[in-house]
Amino acid sequence: MAAHKRTRVVVTGVGVVSPIGIGNDRFWQSLLTNRSGIDFLQSVPTEGLPSAFGAEVRDFNPVELLRDRKFVKVMCRGMQLGVASASLAVSDARISTGQMDPDRLGVVFGSGRMTCHPQELAAIVEACQTANGFSPDLWGREAVGKVAPLWLLRQLPNMPAGHVSIDHNARGPNNTITCRDASALLALSEAVRVIEAGRADAMIVGACSSNIHPVDIAKFHNFEGLSRRSDDPSRACRPFDFERDGTVVGEGAASFLVESYEHAVRRGADIYAEVLGTGAGCDGYGVANESAGVGLVRAMESAITAAGVTPADLGHINAQGKSTQTDDIVESRAYHRVFGDLALRIPVTALKSYIGHFDAGAGAVELAGTLLSLRHGYLPATLNYEFPDPRCRLNVARGEAQRLASRTAITVNRTAMGQSAAAVLRAI
Template identity: 55%
Template sequence: MAGNNLHTDAVPRIVVTGVGIVSPIGIGKEAFWDSLSQGVSGIQADSSISGHPLGAKVNEFDPVAHIYQKKFIRVMPREVQLGVAAASMAMKDAGLERGSLDPYRIGVEFGASHISTSAEDLLDAARGLKTVVDPELFASQFGSANMDQIGPLWLIKQLPNMPACHVAMEHDARGPNNTITSSESSAILALAEAVRIIERGAADVMIVGACSSHFDPVEWTRVTTYEQLSQESDPDRACRPFDLNRSGTVMGEGAGAFIIERYEHAMARGATIYGEVLGVGAGCDGAGLENRRQGTGLVRAIEHALRRSQLTPQHLGHINAHGKGTVIDDLTEAKAYHRVLGSVAETIPVTALKSYFGHFDAGAGAVELVGSILALRHRLIPHTLNYHTPDPECRLKIVRGEPRRMTSDIALSVNRTRMGQSAAAVIRAI
């Protein structure tokens, strides 16, 4: 039967041996899983957020407690600190100390979103504009008179490849290093590339993850110009994936990371194995409004992941959905499941973890992926919060009310961007 012989000798088995998490519902895998299994939300009322009183922040995070190279903290914006901390937790969880492996055999694949500059970084330069400047001459006047007031490390702080760079420096990982900037799909796409790196023999261990935060004032202003945010005032009803009365998503922040390596490499060093990555796929909606409405990119991603895994839809035990909580995105995602999974789409349990911690681009995908890995580890599917009234147009078997025991050890985790880039990963518990 398909699934009994999932890999040939020519294709190495890739397993997850460590996880790290910094999220609104917990810092560290134990606190994070406790919140998921007990249905504890991280979405709270926040009067400091202009125009939208709800958000999901990481509380009580101290970068000094989690980052080894403390001299770099001052050039790390919030999202990079979260990412480096998560990666360090994952390495510790995997039992990999700095110097324990050949540094040229350890690589990094990290996802990142837009990292906004802080207004404080430009404050001194802005003070120099004592009079209103002619808009046509602004660039030349600002450049000649005020550029030298901007700190030389200003740009470094907001480059999207800095999370991967800092993770590599933190752990002396000198192997392949790359950054994926594809919004919500970044984490799974980073996983896909990391798997390929190990498969072709370019590394033995890969540190994979993603991080992001939407709470910088500049970033918050940018996101609210295009995102459909929840109209709820009650945190306990805020993010309602696939519910008939959903009104939008909630902004958050966080980071997730995990360590992957060849099965033989993990066994040789006596590592704990969380699960096996059976297949990863990607797709894009492409041109045409109908392709976007039908979630063509997600269909292609799931097809590819299942084909790579040598599985059929009937093998899937549950789906960790993108579940953004917006009217259009959830409907498009549901349509994609029906297209690619057929009638099975209405029988596979579905959980949507953004109901716990909101939406925050690349970092959310990584946090959800860690959620999938831990769910397989505990053989328990967390329930979707705030799901009360089924949407007849979605027709999905949403896990609601309480967690559900697994009947299959295979999970599908997916993410999709508002532009139609999609990614899917099939993972099996071991």
């Protein structure tokens, strides 16, 4: 019996909405010139917050990037960023009318936490107030009518995938991934499997999230640990640096058009890179600790095996690099377990030093950074890597962007609870 021919899967469109630029050109130039997107927060009051720093997407007008402005009112901030990034990715892929069979174009999108904030329910609570305090009995008579009929649509994590599907008439397979930091790479992995199975010719892949709100910032600090620095925002996020003391909140999104190689060639698409292999794993410990990292090890080993490459083939690692003490150590040890002595030589970049941390969306923006690095042949430096941590022992790129020795890369993401994903990509 003849061996089954593997379906090659490639990325042909990239769209970025990030704290360091909206659109691929602005985003890439910021990476090349070491321009951080972390600053003092401007869109929310910071009094009483654990940190006054954040990476906000400035000058973002959703009406300019969404196909139908009427949907803005039923989108939270994260959704707006994600759907806008999908429009940019589809435009970047230069899909002309009639090139895509709608039934063969699908969507798989990662979503971060879409929190219902207290002010959204203020009118409801007020309607239930009496002289004796809050009265649940008034809910049915007075309060329920003050709930906007479409209010829930702003909170549902599957809505970004739905909006993207409607916008681009993508009637093929559709799914949502809600696995925090790992969501974008898991979405990419699912899209690859869908195309390999012949269920679609192309998939719109992405992830989005926004944590720029006092409630989200407080939650983030409790679960992840924010930097307590108060002097220079741009120096607060310090992946793998000995003086790191926490991460910084942010917001953003990125999307990609992923399609079979044959389909891309038939329509004359410009290809960024081929997805050689993906992998996933979980620690199983329940909490992050310095002995964890098994999930990340399994994810990288699976991705490398599926890709048919060796660690020596990798030109760089695009790291999770959260800038917390424990997470960076766990990640570094995972690299040493997988790569051995090569972990001291393979260049590592950590883009959260530019864009902060915003769970699902951050992983997508970092994946965009990997794809643009492979396209242009340069690796962005990691910002604020000044005092190497001897517990990490990695070849962290710093200073200026450096030329890639190889156009093959591995990009990884890992949640605080140990869910991990990895992808190996190669420029072609």
